[in-house]
Amino acid sequence: MHSHSPLNLSRLTAAANCTCFNLRKATRVVTQFFDEKLQPSGLLVNQFTLLVALEQAGSPTMKTLAQILVMDRTTLTRNLKPLLRQGLISVESGQDQRERIVTLTAAGQVALAKAFPLWEEAQQQVIEGLGKEQWQTLLSVLASTVSLMQRNVEIGG
Amino acid sequence: MHSHSPLNLSRLTAAANCTCFNLRKATRVVTQFFDEKLQPSGLLVNQFTLLVALEQAGSPTMKTLAQILVMDRTTLTRNLKPLLRQGLISVESGQDQRERIVTLTAAGQVALAKAFPLWEEAQQQVIEGLGKEQWQTLLSVLASTVSLMQRNVEIGG
Protein backbone atom coordinates (compact mmCIF):
# COMPACT_ATOMS: atom_id res chain seq x y z
CA MET A 1 0.00 0.00 0.00
CA HIS A 2 2.93 2.35 0.38
CA SER A 3 4.97 1.25 -2.61
CA HIS A 4 3.86 4.13 -4.82
CA SER A 5 1.63 7.19 -4.83
CA PRO A 6 1.91 8.68 -1.33
CA LEU A 7 -1.81 9.33 -1.32
CA ASN A 8 -2.51 12.77 0.05
CA LEU A 9 -6.02 12.83 1.45
CA SER A 10 -6.22 16.57 2.00
CA ARG A 11 -5.27 17.03 -1.61
CA LEU A 12 -8.03 14.75 -2.76
CA THR A 13 -10.77 16.30 -0.68
CA ALA A 14 -9.60 19.71 -1.80
CA ALA A 15 -9.85 18.80 -5.44
CA ALA A 16 -13.34 17.38 -4.98
CA ASN A 17 -14.32 20.95 -4.12
CA CYS A 18 -12.86 22.32 -7.34
CA THR A 19 -15.02 25.25 -8.33
CA CYS A 20 -14.58 24.50 -11.99
CA PHE A 21 -15.33 20.79 -11.72
CA ASN A 22 -18.51 21.42 -9.78
CA LEU A 23 -19.63 24.10 -12.20
CA ARG A 24 -18.99 21.84 -15.17
CA LYS A 25 -20.81 18.95 -13.53
CA ALA A 26 -23.87 21.05 -12.74
CA THR A 27 -23.83 22.49 -16.25
CA ARG A 28 -23.83 19.00 -17.73
CA VAL A 29 -26.91 17.81 -15.85
CA VAL A 30 -28.81 21.09 -16.22
CA THR A 31 -28.06 21.26 -19.93
CA GLN A 32 -29.33 17.71 -20.38
CA PHE A 33 -32.49 18.63 -18.50
CA PHE A 34 -33.21 21.73 -20.59
CA ASP A 35 -32.31 20.00 -23.85
CA GLU A 36 -34.78 17.24 -23.07
CA LYS A 37 -37.52 19.69 -22.17
CA LEU A 38 -36.92 21.68 -25.35
CA GLN A 39 -36.84 18.61 -27.56
CA PRO A 40 -40.31 19.13 -29.14
CA SER A 41 -39.09 22.53 -30.40
CA GLY A 42 -36.12 21.06 -32.24
CA LEU A 43 -33.81 23.49 -30.43
CA LEU A 44 -31.04 22.79 -27.96
CA VAL A 45 -30.89 25.12 -24.98
CA ASN A 46 -27.75 26.83 -26.24
CA GLN A 47 -29.45 27.51 -29.56
CA PHE A 48 -32.52 28.77 -27.74
CA THR A 49 -30.48 31.28 -25.79
CA LEU A 50 -28.77 32.46 -28.98
CA LEU A 51 -32.15 33.19 -30.53
CA VAL A 52 -33.30 34.99 -27.38
CA ALA A 53 -30.16 37.09 -27.35
CA LEU A 54 -30.73 37.98 -30.99
CA GLU A 55 -34.34 39.01 -30.43
CA GLN A 56 -33.13 41.15 -27.58
CA ALA A 57 -30.14 42.70 -29.33
CA GLY A 58 -31.80 43.33 -32.67
CA SER A 59 -29.18 42.95 -35.37
CA PRO A 60 -25.80 42.97 -33.64
CA THR A 61 -22.42 42.28 -35.15
CA MET A 62 -20.68 39.03 -34.32
CA LYS A 63 -18.38 40.89 -31.97
CA THR A 64 -21.19 42.59 -30.08
CA LEU A 65 -23.20 39.40 -29.80
CA ALA A 66 -20.16 37.53 -28.51
CA GLN A 67 -19.64 40.21 -25.86
CA ILE A 68 -23.28 40.06 -24.78
CA LEU A 69 -23.10 36.29 -24.41
CA VAL A 70 -19.61 36.31 -22.86
CA MET A 71 -18.71 33.81 -25.52
CA ASP A 72 -15.55 33.51 -27.57
CA ARG A 73 -15.96 35.05 -31.02
CA THR A 74 -14.90 31.84 -32.76
CA THR A 75 -17.23 29.75 -30.61
CA LEU A 76 -20.10 31.99 -31.63
CA THR A 77 -19.26 31.54 -35.32
CA ARG A 78 -19.54 27.78 -34.92
CA ASN A 79 -22.62 27.93 -32.69
CA LEU A 80 -24.52 29.99 -35.25
CA LYS A 81 -23.93 27.46 -38.04
CA PRO A 82 -26.81 25.09 -37.17
CA LEU A 83 -29.20 28.04 -36.82
CA LEU A 84 -28.09 29.43 -40.16
CA ARG A 85 -28.52 26.05 -41.84
CA GLN A 86 -32.06 25.80 -40.45
CA GLY A 87 -32.81 29.32 -41.70
CA LEU A 88 -33.54 30.67 -38.22
CA ILE A 89 -31.03 33.50 -38.54
CA SER A 90 -29.41 35.43 -41.37
CA VAL A 91 -25.89 36.80 -41.56
CA GLU A 92 -25.01 39.80 -43.75
CA SER A 93 -22.18 42.24 -44.16
CA GLY A 94 -22.63 45.67 -42.66
CA GLN A 95 -21.48 49.09 -43.87
CA ASP A 96 -18.09 48.14 -42.56
CA GLN A 97 -17.46 45.18 -44.80
CA ARG A 98 -15.49 43.41 -42.07
CA GLU A 99 -18.53 43.20 -39.82
CA ARG A 100 -21.22 40.52 -40.00
CA ILE A 101 -24.71 41.52 -38.93
CA VAL A 102 -26.73 38.68 -37.44
CA THR A 103 -30.52 38.84 -37.59
CA LEU A 104 -33.36 36.62 -36.42
CA THR A 105 -35.49 35.55 -39.41
CA ALA A 106 -39.26 35.14 -39.39
CA ALA A 107 -38.71 31.39 -39.11
CA GLY A 108 -36.43 32.05 -36.16
CA GLN A 109 -39.14 34.07 -34.46
CA VAL A 110 -41.60 31.24 -34.97
CA ALA A 111 -39.14 28.70 -33.56
CA LEU A 112 -38.54 30.95 -30.57
CA ALA A 113 -42.26 31.37 -29.90
CA LYS A 114 -42.70 27.62 -30.06
CA ALA A 115 -39.76 26.90 -27.76
CA PHE A 116 -40.51 29.54 -25.15
CA PRO A 117 -43.27 27.76 -23.20
CA LEU A 118 -41.14 24.61 -23.10
CA TRP A 119 -38.23 26.60 -21.74
CA GLU A 120 -40.52 28.33 -19.26
CA GLU A 121 -41.69 24.99 -17.89
CA ALA A 122 -38.14 23.73 -17.48
CA GLN A 123 -37.06 26.95 -15.81
CA GLN A 124 -40.05 26.89 -13.47
CA GLN A 125 -39.31 23.31 -12.52
CA VAL A 126 -35.73 24.21 -11.56
CA ILE A 127 -36.88 27.23 -9.53
CA GLU A 128 -39.46 25.15 -7.68
CA GLY A 129 -37.02 22.31 -7.16
CA LEU A 130 -34.35 24.50 -5.63
CA GLY A 131 -36.77 26.82 -3.94
CA LYS A 132 -37.03 30.42 -5.10
CA GLU A 133 -34.59 31.73 -2.52
CA GLN A 134 -31.85 29.21 -3.30
CA TRP A 135 -32.40 29.72 -7.01
CA GLN A 136 -32.00 33.48 -6.70
CA THR A 137 -28.84 32.89 -4.70
CA LEU A 138 -27.49 30.68 -7.46
CA LEU A 139 -28.13 33.29 -10.15
CA SER A 140 -26.61 35.98 -7.99
CA VAL A 141 -23.42 34.05 -7.22
CA LEU A 142 -23.03 33.01 -10.85
CA ALA A 143 -23.21 36.68 -11.84
CA SER A 144 -20.55 37.55 -9.25
CA THR A 145 -18.38 34.76 -10.57
CA VAL A 146 -18.61 35.93 -14.16
CA SER A 147 -17.75 39.49 -13.09
CA LEU A 148 -14.79 38.27 -11.09
CA MET A 149 -13.43 36.16 -13.93
CA GLN A 150 -13.84 38.95 -16.44
CA ARG A 151 -11.88 41.25 -14.16
CA ASN A 152 -9.18 38.61 -13.83
CA VAL A 153 -8.93 38.25 -17.61
CA GLU A 154 -8.53 42.02 -18.02
CA ILE A 155 -5.81 42.19 -15.39
CA GLY A 156 -4.03 38.89 -15.98
CA GLY A 157 -4.43 38.72 -19.77
CA MET B 1 -41.50 48.95 -35.31
CA HIS B 2 -44.75 46.95 -35.14
CA SER B 3 -44.64 45.24 -38.53
CA HIS B 4 -43.30 41.96 -37.20
CA SER B 5 -42.11 40.29 -34.02
CA PRO B 6 -44.43 41.56 -31.28
CA LEU B 7 -41.49 41.93 -28.96
CA ASN B 8 -42.40 40.56 -25.56
CA LEU B 9 -40.26 42.25 -22.95
CA SER B 10 -41.21 39.99 -20.06
CA ARG B 11 -40.20 37.06 -22.21
CA LEU B 12 -36.80 38.55 -22.87
CA THR B 13 -36.03 39.44 -19.29
CA ALA B 14 -37.18 35.99 -18.23
CA ALA B 15 -34.85 34.25 -20.68
CA ALA B 16 -31.92 36.39 -19.54
CA ASN B 17 -32.36 34.63 -16.19
CA CYS B 18 -32.21 31.19 -17.76
CA THR B 19 -30.57 28.93 -15.20
CA CYS B 20 -28.85 26.93 -17.88
CA PHE B 21 -27.55 29.90 -19.83
CA ASN B 22 -26.08 31.47 -16.70
CA LEU B 23 -24.49 28.21 -15.63
CA ARG B 24 -22.96 27.69 -19.06
CA LYS B 25 -21.69 31.25 -19.17
CA ALA B 26 -20.05 30.97 -15.75
CA THR B 27 -18.58 27.59 -16.68
CA ARG B 28 -17.01 29.09 -19.81
CA VAL B 29 -15.21 31.88 -17.99
CA VAL B 30 -14.17 29.76 -15.02
CA THR B 31 -12.90 26.98 -17.28
CA GLN B 32 -10.82 29.49 -19.22
CA PHE B 33 -9.41 30.80 -15.96
CA PHE B 34 -8.42 27.38 -14.63
CA ASP B 35 -7.07 26.22 -18.00
CA GLU B 36 -4.84 29.27 -18.14
CA LYS B 37 -3.60 28.75 -14.59
CA LEU B 38 -2.87 25.08 -15.28
CA GLN B 39 -1.09 25.78 -18.55
CA PRO B 40 2.45 25.14 -17.23
CA SER B 41 1.35 21.61 -16.30
CA GLY B 42 0.17 20.77 -19.80
CA LEU B 43 -3.20 19.72 -18.41
CA LEU B 44 -6.61 21.21 -19.01
CA VAL B 45 -8.82 21.53 -15.93
CA ASN B 46 -11.13 18.77 -17.09
CA GLN B 47 -8.16 16.45 -17.54
CA PHE B 48 -6.85 17.46 -14.13
CA THR B 49 -10.13 16.51 -12.46
CA LEU B 50 -10.13 13.17 -14.29
CA LEU B 51 -6.71 12.38 -12.85
CA VAL B 52 -7.79 13.46 -9.37
CA ALA B 53 -10.88 11.26 -9.58
CA LEU B 54 -8.71 8.35 -10.65
CA GLU B 55 -6.27 8.81 -7.79
CA GLN B 56 -9.23 8.91 -5.45
CA ALA B 57 -11.13 5.96 -6.93
CA GLY B 58 -8.15 3.68 -7.42
CA SER B 59 -8.82 1.55 -10.49
CA PRO B 60 -12.49 1.91 -11.29
CA THR B 61 -14.34 0.64 -14.34
CA MET B 62 -15.49 3.12 -16.95
CA LYS B 63 -19.05 2.82 -15.65
CA THR B 64 -18.06 3.50 -12.05
CA LEU B 65 -15.85 6.42 -12.99
CA ALA B 66 -18.60 7.91 -15.13
CA GLN B 67 -21.01 7.65 -12.20
CA ILE B 68 -18.55 9.30 -9.83
CA LEU B 69 -18.05 12.19 -12.23
CA VAL B 70 -21.72 12.41 -13.23
CA MET B 71 -20.51 12.21 -16.78
CA ASP B 72 -21.96 10.31 -19.70
CA ARG B 73 -20.13 7.02 -20.35
CA THR B 74 -19.42 7.95 -23.94
CA THR B 75 -18.17 11.38 -22.95
CA LEU B 76 -15.77 9.78 -20.52
CA THR B 77 -14.44 7.45 -23.21
CA ARG B 78 -13.60 10.46 -25.37
CA ASN B 79 -12.24 12.53 -22.48
CA LEU B 80 -9.80 9.79 -21.48
CA LYS B 81 -8.28 9.63 -24.97
CA PRO B 82 -5.81 12.53 -24.58
CA LEU B 83 -4.69 11.20 -21.19
CA LEU B 84 -4.19 7.74 -22.63
CA ARG B 85 -2.20 9.12 -25.56
CA GLN B 86 0.04 11.02 -23.14
CA GLY B 87 0.54 7.86 -21.08
CA LEU B 88 -0.98 9.39 -17.95
CA ILE B 89 -3.50 6.59 -17.54
CA SER B 90 -3.79 2.97 -18.61
CA VAL B 91 -6.90 1.07 -19.62
CA GLU B 92 -7.11 -2.70 -19.28
CA SER B 93 -9.77 -5.35 -19.36
CA GLY B 94 -10.92 -6.74 -16.03
CA GLN B 95 -11.95 -10.23 -15.02
CA ASP B 96 -15.21 -9.45 -16.74
CA GLN B 97 -13.92 -8.92 -20.23
CA ARG B 98 -16.61 -6.34 -20.92
CA GLU B 99 -15.26 -4.02 -18.28
CA ARG B 100 -12.38 -1.60 -18.73
CA ILE B 101 -10.29 -0.81 -15.69
CA VAL B 102 -8.78 2.66 -15.72
CA THR B 103 -5.63 3.32 -13.72
CA LEU B 104 -3.40 6.31 -13.09
CA THR B 105 0.14 5.57 -14.29
CA ALA B 106 3.33 6.74 -12.61
CA ALA B 107 3.58 9.45 -15.25
CA GLY B 108 0.02 10.41 -14.41
CA GLN B 109 0.90 10.76 -10.74
CA VAL B 110 3.82 12.97 -11.64
CA ALA B 111 1.63 15.15 -13.85
CA LEU B 112 -0.91 15.39 -11.06
CA ALA B 113 1.70 16.38 -8.50
CA LYS B 114 2.98 19.06 -10.85
CA ALA B 115 -0.48 20.41 -11.62
CA PHE B 116 -1.79 20.45 -8.08
CA PRO B 117 -0.15 23.63 -6.77
CA LEU B 118 -1.24 25.44 -9.93
CA TRP B 119 -4.81 24.29 -9.40
CA GLU B 120 -4.59 25.25 -5.74
CA GLU B 121 -3.59 28.79 -6.62
CA ALA B 122 -6.44 29.16 -9.09
CA GLN B 123 -8.93 27.72 -6.61
CA GLN B 124 -7.66 30.01 -3.85
CA GLN B 125 -7.97 33.01 -6.12
CA VAL B 126 -11.60 32.19 -6.85
CA ILE B 127 -12.38 31.67 -3.16
CA GLU B 128 -10.77 34.96 -2.23
CA GLY B 129 -12.41 36.77 -5.12
CA LEU B 130 -15.90 35.61 -4.22
CA GLY B 131 -15.30 35.66 -0.50
CA LYS B 132 -15.30 32.41 1.42
CA GLU B 133 -18.94 32.63 2.36
CA GLN B 134 -20.22 33.27 -1.14
CA TRP B 135 -17.96 30.55 -2.50
CA GLN B 136 -19.31 28.01 -0.03
CA THR B 137 -22.81 29.04 -1.00
CA LEU B 138 -21.98 28.46 -4.64
CA LEU B 139 -20.65 24.97 -4.00
CA SER B 140 -23.64 24.15 -1.84
CA VAL B 141 -26.23 25.32 -4.37
CA LEU B 142 -24.42 23.54 -7.20
CA ALA B 143 -24.61 20.31 -5.20
CA SER B 144 -28.33 20.84 -4.61
CA THR B 145 -28.80 21.44 -8.31
CA VAL B 146 -27.01 18.27 -9.33
CA SER B 147 -29.07 16.26 -6.83
CA LEU B 148 -32.27 17.79 -8.11
CA MET B 149 -31.46 17.10 -11.74
CA GLN B 150 -30.43 13.53 -11.02
CA ARG B 151 -33.76 12.97 -9.28
CA ASN B 152 -35.54 14.46 -12.29
CA VAL B 153 -33.71 12.15 -14.66
CA GLU B 154 -34.67 9.11 -12.58
CA ILE B 155 -38.32 10.14 -12.47
CA GLY B 156 -38.81 11.71 -15.89
CA GLY B 157 -36.48 9.47 -17.88
Add this chain to the structure above:
DNA sequence: TTTAATTAAGTGTATATACATCTATCATGC
Protein backbone atom coordinates in the same frame (compact mmCIF):
# COMPACT_ATOMS: atom_id res chain seq x y z
C1' DT C 1 -1.28 58.43 -51.27
C1' DT C 2 0.94 54.59 -50.33
C1' DT C 3 2.12 51.81 -46.45
C1' DA C 4 1.81 50.10 -41.82
C1' DA C 5 -0.94 49.03 -37.94
C1' DT C 6 -5.38 47.74 -36.34
C1' DT C 7 -9.65 45.43 -36.36
C1' DA C 8 -13.56 41.85 -37.64
C1' DA C 9 -14.30 37.59 -38.77
C1' DG C 10 -13.27 32.82 -40.43
C1' DT C 11 -10.37 28.29 -40.37
C1' DG C 12 -7.40 24.58 -38.58
C1' DT C 13 -7.05 21.85 -34.89
C1' DA C 14 -8.04 19.84 -30.45
C1' DT C 15 -10.91 18.94 -26.58
C1' DA C 16 -15.73 18.37 -24.37
C1' DT C 17 -20.40 16.78 -24.61
C1' DA C 18 -24.08 13.27 -25.45
C1' DC C 19 -27.65 10.62 -28.20
C1' DA C 20 -28.37 6.60 -31.15
C1' DT C 21 -26.48 2.59 -32.39
C1' DC C 22 -23.32 -1.23 -32.63
C1' DT C 23 -20.26 -5.02 -30.72
C1' DA C 24 -18.67 -8.10 -27.48
C1' DT C 25 -19.31 -10.41 -23.27
C1' DC C 26 -21.83 -12.23 -19.48
C1' DA C 27 -25.83 -14.38 -17.08
C1' DT C 28 -30.06 -17.09 -17.28
C1' DG C 29 -33.37 -20.46 -18.65
C1' DC C 30 -34.34 -24.36 -21.10
Add this chain to the structure above:
DNA sequence: GCATGATAGATGTATATACACTTAATTAAA
Protein backbone atom coordinates in the same frame (compact mmCIF):
# COMPACT_ATOMS: atom_id res chain seq x y z
C1' DG D 1 -24.73 -26.82 -24.24
C1' DC D 2 -27.39 -23.26 -26.57
C1' DA D 3 -30.53 -19.43 -27.27
C1' DT D 4 -32.07 -15.09 -25.16
C1' DG D 5 -31.75 -11.19 -22.80
C1' DA D 6 -28.96 -7.99 -20.22
C1' DT D 7 -24.78 -5.34 -19.60
C1' DA D 8 -20.13 -2.70 -20.59
C1' DG D 9 -18.07 -0.27 -23.66
C1' DA D 10 -16.91 1.81 -28.26
C1' DT D 11 -18.30 4.35 -32.63
C1' DG D 12 -20.91 7.48 -35.74
C1' DT D 13 -22.54 11.81 -35.78
C1' DA D 14 -23.60 16.43 -34.24
C1' DT D 15 -23.06 20.31 -31.30
C1' DA D 16 -20.09 23.29 -27.99
C1' DT D 17 -15.77 25.33 -26.76
C1' DA D 18 -11.51 28.06 -27.58
C1' DC D 19 -6.53 28.89 -28.96
C1' DA D 20 -3.42 29.91 -32.80
C1' DC D 21 -3.41 31.54 -37.12
C1' DT D 22 -5.09 33.46 -41.47
C1' DT D 23 -7.75 36.67 -44.46
C1' DA D 24 -9.94 40.77 -45.57
C1' DA D 25 -11.09 45.45 -44.72
C1' DT D 26 -10.50 49.81 -42.26
C1' DT D 27 -7.78 53.32 -40.11
C1' DA D 28 -3.56 55.75 -39.08
C1' DA D 29 0.95 57.17 -40.24
C1' DA D 30 4.52 58.61 -43.21
